[in-house]
Amino acid sequence: MNLQMIGCSHQDAAVEFRERISFSGDQLVQALDDFRDRFPAAEIVLLSTCNRLELYASSNDESSGLDRDAVATFLAEQRHLSPDEVIDRMIYRIGPEAVEHLFTVAASLDSMVLGEAQILSQVKQAYDLACTSGSVGPLTHAVFQAANRTAKRVQQETSIHRRRVSVPSVAVGEVVPEVFDSLSDKHVLICGAGEMSEETLPYLKQAGATQITIINRSAERADALAARFDVATAPWTSLNEKLIEADLLIGTTSAADPIIDAARFASIEGKRYGRVLLVLDLAVPRDFDPKLGTFSNVYLYQIDDLKAACERNRREREKEYPKAQQIIAEETEKLILAINHRSTGPVIQRLRNHAEEIKREELRRLQNKLQQLNVDDAVLNEIDKSFGRLTNKLLHPPLASVRDDAAEGHQRGLVEALRHLFKLGD
Known part of the structure; x- marks a missing residue:
């Protein structure tokens, strides 16, 4: 999970700075194009509203240099600011924290007016614009689609959005x-x-x-x-x-x-x-x-x-806040698990294929010798099954450990270890 977010909102930045860092419609399109030119292998979604500016980016290319300094420098150049000014005034989130932040924003728990409905449509518009410009990829697709689902759950399972406060x-x-x-x-x-x-x-x-x-x-x-x-x-x-x-x-x-x-x-x-x-x-x-x-x-x-009715509704919204937070925590964990498991799938499949090739090669060599001795076909079938059971038993412990590691966020790096140990490639 290499998603990162750099941004600011009414919660942590003065309006004067938000005005300087914001993007108009045409500027958004140009910024997405410029980002792809600088980081061809990266994904980006840029959310710009009157109250917030947030850049979500990801790259599977470790050599791209896409880190906090890189995205801060990119934003600074786009808006004619210094990189230090951007870093000092904008928050930075990475991995699960970036996902949870986006889900919180989409569900309107970070809005100036708790539960206002406009922010979800603005998040969708930012995602749609990035799709149209070709700036999204597998990770940003998954994260922003999950953000939409999470916001809908908050709307349906809490009364936050049903309590009017203006x-x-x-x-x-x-x-x-x-x-x-x-x-x-x-x-x-x-x-x-x-x-x-x-x-x-x-x-x-x-x-x-x-x-x-x-x-x-x-x-x-x-x-x-x-x-x-x-x-x-x-x-x-x-x-x-x-x-x-x-x-x-x-x-x-x-x-x-x-x-x-x-x-x-x-x-x-x-x-x-x-x-x-x-x-x-x-x-x-x-x-x-x-x-x-x-x-x-x-x-x-x-x-x-x-x-008086507004104030009553505001209090009722605030009572629902913990329930909404719990939904966001659940959906964040679910997405992280899905992404981590998805990343292990290709490696596990390559290891299984590798083991299957070795099994077939050795089985073929043994069967050729046994056929010369006129061994019964039923015996050959039983040997085939035994080889299969042996392969599965040998693979089960390392694969179970890899899956457990994925559930914990790849903390032990077993996927990478598996690639190197068995020379499975990238």
Whole structure:
């Protein structure tokens, strides 16, 4: 197992350094090409996100010189840094520790928000890009495919990914289903065009909302945000009109005072003809008068209600962390065993073939002599079986030791010893 990883993330490097070491899409492709040019026999996958940069590499060619200094120097040259700066600011993992780290990242246990789903897709994209560029090989194939399986196990066997911990995700993912079966036929009105609106829109889209309107005092900002998500806008002066047709009202503005008070809503309530209105107030200060919750058929959720739900979910996620860690430990051990056993297979097969050739040669010589003495065929068959049993008994102890050594990570180097003792080649 000669996989190695060098990288950094929000856990151990400042954003200024992460910005300098990160790669854009085109730069990633070029870096993979450059790495293969420098290390033709090596494998590489390069993961670059806003929060982390990690290079996974491996080579079976001992003469390639692919070690910590080599990968650090490569990264430094790519991003115009000094090798010492890269080594000082980036963590380095090798062998099982590199595998366990990747599994932890893919399962979102190392993310800024524990359990966020985006990182697994980013790991897949990094692996797919490396496949497309021809940069992966047997080991990186096995490791990244196992990382995907491990992340899926964590998703299925723990509730880490089912516990939403951001205000918009709780609002849309947990509160909305309590009121509406679907958003596909509902009118959604978002007041505000800032960061909270931007964060909320993807969740609304995922929930099936198709009739979304953004209303904002700055029409320019509203238009820019609406264009990104392919939704509609309306002038701020039409707030009452849009309020009448809305089924879901979301507040995200930075207004100092409520933009809709009880008197304003009372003036249009009759035109809604008793339709249910779900109000999600995500703004601080609040966008909607708390008295809106006293109107019949109005369900008001304010930011403090949603934050409390986020905190409960965060605590529940943390309870599942040890279980997720155990899954990662199991999958890491399973992969290491599989890789170690796989590496012994060719050597064991060559030894068996070598022993079989010697057995057949000696058996042929003996049978020729015995046939001249008119020995019965049944006796010859019994001798053949005896030679086979003898060969198997002689091979069993060394092969069992090799398999045990593989299970322990080849600590005693018995595979290499077997190659040299019996001259089995590489």
